[in-house]
Amino acid sequence: MHPFFPRPTQLAQNWIAQILRPGDVAIDATLGNGNDALFLARCVGPNGKVHGFDVQAAALCTSTELFEKNQIPQDQYSWHLLSHTEMQQVVTAPVRAVMFNLGYLPREDHNVITQSTETLLALEAACSLIDRGGIITIVCYPGHAGGDAETAEVIAWADKQGAAWHVVVYEKRATLRKAPILIAMQKKGADT
Numbered sequence: 579m580h581p582f583f584p585r586p587t588q589l590a591q592n593w594i595a596q597i598l599r600p601g602d603v604a605i606d607a608t609l610g611n612g613n614d615a616l617f618l619a620r621c622v623g624p625n626g627k628v629h630g631f632d633v634q635a636a637a638l639c640t641s642t643e644l645f646e647k648n649q650i651p652q653d654q655y656s657w658h659l660l661s662h663t664e665m666q667q668v669v670t671a672p673v674r675a676v677m678f679n680l681g682y683l684p685r686e687d688h689n690v691i692t693q694s695t696e697t698l699l700a701l702e703a704a705c706s707l708i709d710r711g712g713i714i715t716i717v718c719y720p721g722h723a724g725g726d727a728e729t730a731e732v733i734a735w736a737d738k739q740g741a742a743w744h745v746v747v748y749e750k751r752a753t754l755r756k757a758p759i760l761i762a763m764q765k766k767g768a769d770t
């Protein structure tokens with residue numbers, strides 16, 4: 579990626595870093611190797627909380643190892659071996675940020691991939707949990723098999739969210755392979 583225009587995964591973190599405050603609650607809806615969750619944990623600090631969701635037990639183990647290596651206290655995070663569609667069962671509002679990084683884990687089973695029907699249900703759940711001024715980021719992979727349709731559905735869904743949200747789509751154009759896309763939504767509040 580051009581150095582001036584960050585990768586969508588990096589830009590998602592840049593924007594979230596401006597919104598999360600110490601003590602906030604944040605969700606990584608697709609925990610994977612725990613890299614985004616570690617970023618969230620650093621933003622919310624020792625008085626905050628990060629919830630991580632994944633359907634692969636291996637993702638939870640890898641993320642725990644990462645957190646232990648980085649000496650993040652255990653009471654600062656909770657992992658859930660659940661689909662992100664279930665987030666309202668285990669997390670209570672208000673939540674300040676929810677990250678989605680769709681698709682599959684690069685070095686794991688590529689058949690375990692996010693499904694658009696579940697993704698849209700999880701996005702609805704995230705919208706219900708998020709606080710005013712809070713942010714949802716979604717990195718989509720239109721270059722993956724099935725990722726093209728999922729990306730289109732997520733963008734169509736985001737477009738319909740109406741007056742309550744600021745919605746932004748960030749996409750590098752004219753690439754040989756379809757580049758990942760970032761969709762970010764900030765819930766409007768008194769000062770946003």
Ligand SMILES: C[S@@+](CC[C@H](N)C(=O)[O-])C[C@H]1O[C@@H](n2cnc3c(N)ncnc32)[C@H](O)[C@@H]1O
Nearest residue numbers: 608609610611612613614632633661662679692
């Ligand atoms: C691209 S990876 C996420 C990378 C991660 N954010 C990181 O920092 O390493 C996508 C993850 O979504 C998970 N996933 C797939 N379907 C899911 C679902 N319904 N609920 C939660 N996670 C799911 C996969 O198992 C995979 O680990």
